[in-house]
Amino acid sequence: MEKKLLLLSILCALILALLMGVIYKYLMNQEYLKEQNNFEEQVEKIIESELLEQDKNQIDQSKRGDNQYNKYYMFHSKTENKNTINELEAQTKAASQQMKGFRSIIISYVDEEKVNDTIVNRNLVTKKYIWDKKAKSFNYSGKVIELSEILLYKNRNEPRLKDIINDEADFLAIKRIVQEQVLNIHASSKYTLDDEEINYVLANDFLTNNSKITIYPNTLEVFFDKEVFGIKKMSISIEKILPFINPKIVSDKDVLKKELDTSKKYVALTFDDGPNDTSTIKLLEKLKKENIKATFFVLGQMVDRNPEVAKQIVREGHEIGSHSYTHPDLTQLHPKEIKEEVLKTDKAVFHATGVLPKIFRPPYGAINGSVAQIIGLPIIQWNVDSEDWKVSNKELIVNKVVQTVEHGSIILIHDIHEISVDSIPDMVNHLRKNGYEFVTVSELLSYSQKPLNQYFGINDNRKFK
Ligand SMILES: [Zn+2]
Incomplete structure (x- = not known):
């Protein structure tokens, strides 16, 4: 009898639990539906x-x-x-x-x-x-x-390079970057490029304003008008060409210009007429010790004589620019001779370092619009002249620089004079005490310098007419 009662109550409890489970489930389901809605x-x-x-x-x-x-x-x-x-x-x-x-x-x-x-x-x-x-x-x-x-469409047609740039200066800047990339791709496929191959890349118009392009978030793909060494198209990093294209086509807004900190003061040390195998090497040691990156405007004939030093300049993080092959007054030369001066230096620098000069300093600062057009690179002048070539005392060099420097100055020095190189530690000390930091020319100009323009300092940019 008691057993039956016990069984019955267990049964009841089971039914009750089941019922509660059903109700609970129903309520939960309602809740779920509500959330789902x-x-x-x-x-x-x-x-x-x-x-x-x-x-x-x-x-x-x-x-x-x-x-x-x-x-x-x-x-x-x-x-x-x-x-x-x-x-x-x-x-x-x-x-x-x-x-x-x-x-x-x-x-x-x-x-x-x-x-x-x-x-x-x-x-x-x-x-x-x-x-x-x-x-x-x-x-x-x-x-x-x-x-x-x-995807960039002009009336749904294929876009062209001219659709995303402003002018000839933008085109020349992009062309230079493409030329370097073509040379590097080709150089990596064989031991060394011969002069004829470099001539071919630098003198040929395989890239024009009218070349087809495709734009991706981080790269621009350009299609060449004609093949170069079997290369038909090429991807260029958007970051590299950002100053030369319409910024609205850049979808990844993180890729911004490498701007300098506006609360700081900067100068660019520039060294002309080298490299040689004595004072230039001494200078590189001093710059390394001071942890300074500088800019070297090299002569092609000096690079051909001292390719290892040119290589060391680039390897140690300095910028290399062209200063012509033999240091003539370019304004007195025939266009063909100017081209020759530029091309021979390009070849020398590329052979020695694997990079092409992207900035140019004319010997004696002598330049005009038609010469700048032939050179096709941003022209870098200076607004502080150390006058190191005419003094015999390093204090005079340091004083001249310290007294005429300002934020954004481009400082002219020559690495072929022992005395100039000897003046560097004191000059750096003085400038650092006055709050200056050292950058390369391209860093100073935020990599936005353009061909057909000349630059004397951060705030002094003059366009050739
Ligand atoms: Zn010079």
Whole structure:
């Protein structure tokens, strides 16, 4: 009898527990549905706000999907380029995969921004949102940019180099960077380049204003008008050419100009007429000891005589610029002779160091517009002259510099005189005491110096007419 009663009460308790479980489950389900509704509502809201600024006519196709806890949405126009759709899809799925462990959404679309009257910046945008359970809302957690691609269209035609630059000076600056890259790619495929090959790269117009381009977030791809050593196209880092292109086509805004700290004072030490194998080497030791990077305007004939020293200049982090081959007054030469002076120095420097000079200092500072056009590089003058070539006393050199220096000065010294090199430690001490820091010429000018311009200091830039 007691046994039966016991069994009965166990049964009752079981039924009760089951019932409670059902009720609990029902309530939880209600809660879940409520949250789910809330979730869906928020998703709609986000989609709406994300697409609000887009032209609705441009977005008539959508694709959605689930990846565990992540939902993804992809929007584009019916007439969208197939490659772009594939890129967008790949980018969306990669982001979705990344977010699959989180309750989250991914929204992708083709963002169009008008840069000017002829070009449109098209950007594949993928945005991530993570669900915040407590706040019952989404938190924005950033854009996916690794796989994004920018397409630049001029009336949907292929863009050209001229569409993203301002003038001849921009073109010449980019051309120089491309020339160096072509030489380096070719040099890496064989032991050394001969003179004819370097001539071919420097004298040929395989890159023009009209060359086709494709723009990616961190690189510009240029297609050559004709093949050079079997090379048909090339990627250049956007960071390298940033001062010479329309900044609106740069999607990764982190790639900014290497600006100097405006609260500090800077000067650039420049050394002309070397390198030799005595005082130049002594100077390099002193600069290393002081932890200073300087700029050397070298003579091609000196580089040919002392290639190891030129190599050491570049290896130790200094900047190398061209100062012609034989130090003539260029304004007195025939255009053909000027070209020869520049080309021979380019060859000497490239052979010795693997880099091409990207700045030029004319001997005696003698220059005019037509010479600058032939040279095709930014012209670097000076606004502090140490006058080291005419004195025999290092105190006089130091005093001259210290008395005439200001923030942004470009200081002219010659590394071929022992006395100039001997004056460096005292000069550096004085300048440091007065709060100056030392940078290369390109650093001083934030890498934005252009051909067809001459620079006397940070705030003295004169354009050739
Ligand atoms: Zn000189």
